């Protein structure tokens with residue numbers, strides 16, 4: 442790797458889980474990510490996974506059990522951290538749903554966030570370029586995410602049809618302009634002019650960016666954040682129906698928002714992407 446250094450590595454299902462850090466030009470600070478490399482030789486397709494609030498690049502690798510499926514289909518998994526960290530941005534550590542661990546995959550335009558909080562460009566541009574120069578990969582990629590990361594996956598995926606061949610999400614924040622988490626973060630990062638929020642709201646974006654890629658969303662019916670109106674999958678579903686965007690939205694009775702739910706359905710998500718990426 443030219444720029445990124447591997448800080449630790451573990452054997453896993455015949456491949457390796459590695460943790461990396463690198464100086465990011467986009468975020469103007471050190472950024473971290475994790476990678477699962479399957480044992481399969483030659484260029485492999487990549488699946489990006491965007492995590493939720495409070496997560497680092499580690500939660501998904503430790504808790505989701507995705508490596509077993511990635512090994513089976515020969516997919517590389519790439520999991521970025523959820524925000525820049527320790528940037529001395531005022532207020533970055535005051536709340537768990539803003540700043541550290543809560544980058545919301547947007548390019549902030551407002552002070553004091555705009556210098557470092559450029560997670561949209563980081564995920565869509567800088568990280569994939571770094572991955573491409575560092576590993577033997579195919580150009581085809583998919584994107585998946587959970588909660589805040591589900592929002593990120595839908596937004597990055599819908600806005601970049603040329604970059605992502607497949608999209609899926611678990612318990613995504615599907616209409617951030619209409620929920621408390623989204624309103625708070627978008628106000629802080631983008632300012633109070635809500636017209637600038639549309640580019641970061643999947644339910645708005647799908648009205649103008651629908652296409653033929655089938656989207657898979659899984660949602661626990663007993664998810665406390667669903668009940669609180671933070672996720673709003675029904676708003677996204679309605680927008681998809683309006684524009685003919687193919688969507689499979691599955692509700693799962695008894696399941697909550699946690700990684701126990703993610704571990705339960707992650708195999709189906711990896712298969713969804715493996716199929717689109719020609720790995721099945």
Ligand SMILES: N[C@@H](CCC(=O)N[C@@H](CS)C(=O)NCC(=O)O)C(=O)O
Nearest residue numbers: 493494495496500537588589699700
């Ligand atoms: N910190 C919040 C919960 C945040 C939360 O549920 N985060 C989810 C994503 S939205 C997560 O993945 N947490 C990390 C984990 O479970 O490993 C609280 O205490 O209510």
